[in-house]
Amino acid sequence: MLALFPLALVAVATAHALSPFVQHGKRNALPPGWSRARRHAPDAVLPLRFGLTQPNVDMNILQSLLNDVSHPDSPNYGNHWSPARVAQHFAPSNETIQAVVSWIVKSGVPRDRVRVSKTKGWVQVLNATVAEAETLLKAEYHVFEHESDGQHVACDAYHLPAHVVPHVEIVTPTIDFNPLRKRGATHINLGQPDNSSVRPVIAGKVSTILNELENCDKQITPACLRALYGFVYTPHAPSKNSYGIVEYTPGARLLSPAYRAADLDLFAKNFSTSLTGNLVGKRPVLQSIDGGVLQHIEEIPDYNGESDLDLEYAMNLVTSHQPVTLYQVGDLTVGASFNNFLDALDGSFCKYKGGDDPSLDPPYPDPYRGGYKHHDCGTVEPAYVISTSYSYDEAALSPAYAARQCAEYAKLGMMGVTMLFASGDDGVAGNNGFCLNPDGTRTAKGRIFTPAFPVSCPFVVAVGATQIKPGATVTDPEIACETGIASGGGFSNYFTVPDYQNDVVTGYVKSHLTTPPLYPGLYSIGTRAYPDLSANGCAFSCLLLENEFILVAGTSASTPVVGAMLAMINDARLAIHKKPIGFINPAIYSPLFQGAFNDVTSGNNPGCGKQGFPAAKGWDPVTGLGTPNFPKLLALWLAAK
Template sequence: MRFFTIAAVAASVALSVQGAAVPSHGAHLAVHERRSVPHREWIKRSRIPSKTKLPVRIGLKQRNLEKGHDYLMDVSHPDSPNYGKHWTSEQVIEAFAPAEETVDAVRDWLVASGISPGRIVHSDNKAWFAFDAFAEEVEQLLHAEYHEYEHLDGDRVAAACDEYHLPTHIQEHIDYITPGVKMITTSRKRSTKRSSIPGKSKGVTPLGAPSTKWPTGFPFNDINSLETCDVLITPACVKALYDIPTNTKATPGNEMGVYEEGDYYDQEDLDLFFQKYTPYIPQGTHPTPNFIDGAEAPVAVADGGGESTLDMELAYPIIFPQSLVLYQTDDYDYAVEYPVEGFGNEFLDALDGSYCTYSAYNETGDDPKLDPVYPDPHPGGYQGQLMCGVYKPTNVISISYGEAEIDLPENYQRRQCNEFLKLGLQGHTFLYSSGDFGVGGYPGDATSSGCLGPDGTIFDPQFPVNCPYVTAVGATKVYPGHSVFEPESAANDLAGAPWARAYSTAGGFSNVYAAPSYQQAALSTYFAEHNPPYPYYEGNASFGANGGVYNRLGRGIPDVSANGDNIAVFLNGNFTINGGTSAATPIFASIITLINEERLALGKSPVGFINPALYSNPWVMTDITNGSNPNCHSDGFSAVPGWDPVTGLGTPNFPRMLEMFLSLP
């Protein structure tokens, strides 16, 4: 028994082709999916040989997807009587699993069509049926014609049809079928373009190395001094900014998670940092390794990455003696040598085994055209299977990576965002950095400028920070001449001051997601009292209409902010500075970890999804009213009183946040 392969395609010229003709439309059949436009990069070839084996997967319609938001608000909103009553993973699976009526109807249809019950596999998460079938069987089942497609690069082959049909009484039970309009690919070669900046090649990365290294004998040697925080942010500056006390707790099970990919920590830099700034942290302190799909760390000091060292050198001084858990993702091939277009699915696979085969929004499992495939076909690549459900997610996870919203299919994003909703239901907090290019995206993603539209004037939101079920973190800065006892300003630096390229905290409005219920009042106030001076459009369907440069109806970014400029770090054995929203995110995540320590000590649950509580209690934040985030031939948005698409609700005030969260059940 073999699946659809290049060899099978090559043999197609020598085999006769059989298949049921597509019937004329009757009352009992209807087109379920039809390709609306031809694939621009795929060439349609001959019919697939009738005896070619195809792996068929039928995504069953999920129950209650439309109720997911309300479920999450029920356990996350401070006014809910069920606040903090998080669900188990089994309860989540059961709530969204297809109805028994759906399962029975689709199975009966398959059996009546000649697919014996013994061939049908029902997934553990109940979301899909799978079976192998000859091409002629699939064509008869779906009243379709299957052709081979060859990619223009010559290294990928796919099976697909232009349309397929289902009985009308079955349509309501099926999301989609593969192979169908959506292709299944079998062989491919990844791009050999190497990441030019430490971290993911297409994404939110730290600012990288500064324009100059600090000279020997740099004068700021008093690790407790707050006099120079406008020039260099040390652990003492961070604690003073947000009134963070010295932590004394390390509750088992409350370790903080940090995500890394294509960027690796080295122990020497951590030890140099501990020796200089936190002598109370023992030399050799390191994260617990939760390595995913062949990832490895640490590395030699010369290979240490700016993102990893930044994250850990910011988090440890706040959470110690609590520990860090490192989710290092992907083998070297996919992380650095052959970076993929997709992002995050293999990470979520490792946290939730059901996600590996979860069907939602016309996507099931990892996308074969966008995500890594394991075992890795590259020489020397990780030969293990894709890791599914091998690690329990920590209560809080900090993630300083991402890419432009425009770069990935909307259904890909929605399926992933729905997973954050499911994990939020289970009490986990995910924080993502908003990006470092103001109202634009990372240059080279959607466009060379990182801005959208023919003139590069339309603002470019980011992913996955656009998901309304994660906490989006922007960056602030202590401006020269100001102190840690004053409100900060939005991080916004011109090129060469001190970074080689311009840097501005990212913010704006999603083109994929509408403003969630917990955010609507804040956005309404913002537009009523501080209306931006730009034309806008309403919804992605009217993208760019009337010269609009942002989506007036979109989910607002960021939610909160923290310091992300002039951060003191040790990198590659040198004392230097770094920054970005990549720095702000682990700071905020560390604060939530401390709050969980106090709640757990009282026998309460972790805070879980924090956005509804923060938007309902903006008094726990320090409002930021100075600064902006320019890009895309504009001055960007401005920081104003209340929520804004520059710094969100503002920066944390630890005592107030603790008071609020401890007051909740």
């Protein structure tokens, strides 16, 4: 809830009266399908808001804070922060609030129209007109139109006084674009700029279920995954543990991804064992966020496939003893974004309190007819492990938007949450195979590699995909997945290489990219690289629409598999009164964990008209550190503090 800003903090600092304006944000190119239509009317009203700079969110500071509770050598390993401590530590200062509010008031906006959010994350100008916004920001607002449908208001660039710049992370609405969604789209899109789900790719139908291990090169089943990674485990502390799967409702009236109960039951009839227990009739624990529902208005693979796949394998691998939470995010009217989900997990991040962008993130309470009339803000306790099979292109977001969300993942890691994201299914290309052009646009004919997000954030765990080589067995080394999909991987254009990854990235670049240079000018070097690890993501036997098994491929298959293994490691630690593992990257990249992964040294991740990066000994930007060796990882984490 917005609060009126105290009068004492609006005093004008005369020393800054003549502070020159400097550019704070600029968009290099329009997203695909958009064109400029006209100047926006000067008397039109904008939801003008200023996201304030949070202290301690410098990437180096965040790394240090996160390493303190995440590195097994740290004396504070496992001593995760409470949500209250996180909120207090990252709240903007009074100096920041005063600088921004004073400038706005000095510029002619009446004090009673300037509001500050309760937890100091945002400053809003109530009923701001386009003319006022253009004066404040030295910008020009235009109406943009999409080639298929819809309009959007934005500017190409905006400016702030030099003394205000250190206190503002992001201004909305300005340069970012809200995506359009049409009924009848060929795949599920997430409610974020220019993104799509890392959806499972249908590779064929299954006439006969091949549940024998000698057929795992043709058809992956839960038994294959257990054999590949030594993943045999029965939970001991399920009541203390938690594992969550996230499904997002797309915007603009597309129907929600939702599992079918009949599909879960028939999958369970075919794959339940004495180890898993009887999963027939077992359901995930539904946690509805912002009106998320299990819709069954229409049932087609695009509406049911992702949720069916995620839950069929996640529930089987953690067995019937461990409850699995399903976070169903967003109503059927405006959909949902990653930030909407983060709002529910962390009250300090909520809209009017921190992280949301009203021009990008669906609004709650939903103002439209039939929409969800509440806003779930800090209402959900996060699971210890959360698996997400959705992503978007890093280039679709401004660096400020991406950085603010990335900082929130660091905060969740500090609270002991392991956030897993699929690395993408188009190799070094972006979603739908689009690649960057020199002018910043993304097209099917682009040739510059396009990193994904959030996997390019150094505070999440990025999961790539492998496969069994045709004709090989579960005891043979896997290769990078190139059948049906290409394992997403590469280097961020926004985030520097984190300390925990510096040695392996430097070694890979020196050995494989610089002598001679591989595809010069098409990718960044020495930045955050991904994936961190991988698992099989090829030819999963998945039940869709009852009585029809199909084969699917994707990092959206490998991600919940890794999540299941990490959830069971948490179970083992909780059973002996230890803390959950939280953010795992500082541990898995440490010398202590060398040899705990099955190295993958064959294959590439093609895209953008190139073969992509080569898999290699040790870490590589195709399969990361390799696939998990569950017994070794379990032993190492049980021995850790």
